[in-house]
Amino acid sequence: MGIYVGYEGAKSCTGGPTSGAQALMSWFLGAYRAQGGYNLGIYNCAVIPGSNTTSLHGEGRATDLGVPVGAGWAQVLADKLINSSAELGVQCVIYNRRIWSGSYPNAGWRPYSGTHPHHDHLHVELSWNSARTLTAERVQQVLGGGGGGAPVPTPPAPGQRPTIRRGSTGPAVSEVQRILNAWYPSLPRLAVDGDFGPLTDARVRYMQGRAGLAVDGVVGPATWRRLLGG
Numbered sequence: 001m002g003i004y005v006g007y008e009g010a011k012s013c014t015g016g017p018t019s020g021a022q023a024l025m026s027w028f029l030g031a032y033r034a035q036g037g038y039n040l041g042i043y044n045c046a047v048i049p050g051s052n053t054t055s056l057h058g059e060g061r062a063t064d065l066g067v068p069v070g071a072g073w074a075q076v077l078a079d080k081l082i083n084s085s086a087e088l089g090v091q092c093v094i095y096n097r098r099i100w101s102g103s104y105p106n107a108g109w110r111p112y113s114g115t116h117p118h119h120d121h122l123h124v125e126l127s128w129n130s131a132r133t134l135t136a137e138r139v140q141q142v143l144g145g146g147g148g149g150a151p152v153p154t155p156p157a158p159g160q161r162p163t164i165r166r167g168s169t170g171p172a173v174s175e176v177q178r179i180l181n182a183w184y185p186s187l188p189r190l191a192v193d194g195d196f197g198p199l200t201d202a203r204v205r206y207m208q209g210r211a212g213l214a215v216d217g218v219v220g221p222a223t224w225r226r227l228l229g230g
């Protein structure tokens with residue numbers, strides 16, 4: 001148990017979720033899915049409503065842990081995240097109109113005045129060090145298995161996805177379109193139609209360029225791994 005001190009603000013969109021944020025989400029789903037916990041997203045290159053600042057979702061360091069409105073376990077989890085924030089590298093938690101931040105580490109919960117009340121999710125931010133190094137096993141060590149105690153799910157293996165490119169059709173194409181829409185909400189929405197046309201091709205190349213992958217429009221193992229957060 002320990003309170004994290006400090007706050008690293010977001011600078012610019014990075015192109016995908018961090019491994020630490022993926023690990024926290026993975027642990028959360030394993031522990032709380034049976035009680036209604038769900039994934040509301042990690043990476044999102046968007047500005048904070050009402051400001052011109054990129055949110056930490058743009059650096060893939062923030063997770064939105066979806067919870068049923070009014071769930072008692074969600075408040076318990078929010079308190080645990082703060083009480084173990086030093087061990088976890090958690091620098092900010094927003095839940096149910098209240099915020100705790102490592103900028104005011106010992107102030108406890110303070111009123112949150114942002115436009116979204118955060119009654120249906122815990123917004124949890126990681127320090128850069130934690131975003132790079134946190135594992136689901138480490139979260140399990142610090143917080144235990146939560147109420148559900150289910151095993152931490154392993155992310156889907158990219159190798160099980162077909163290699164797709166312009167002209168491909170089917171559910172794997174729809175999956176890529178859905179992921180790219182979630183990653184780049186400020187760009188025109190791709191139709192999730194399972195048809196890999198020129199717009200999807202351009203968006204895949206855009207993602208590959210930002211992610212430092214070969215820019216070829218082909219969604220093979222390396223691009224899948226990145227899209228699925230592995």
Ligand SMILES: [Zn+2]
Binds near residue numbers: 057062064123124
């Ligand atoms: Zn959030």
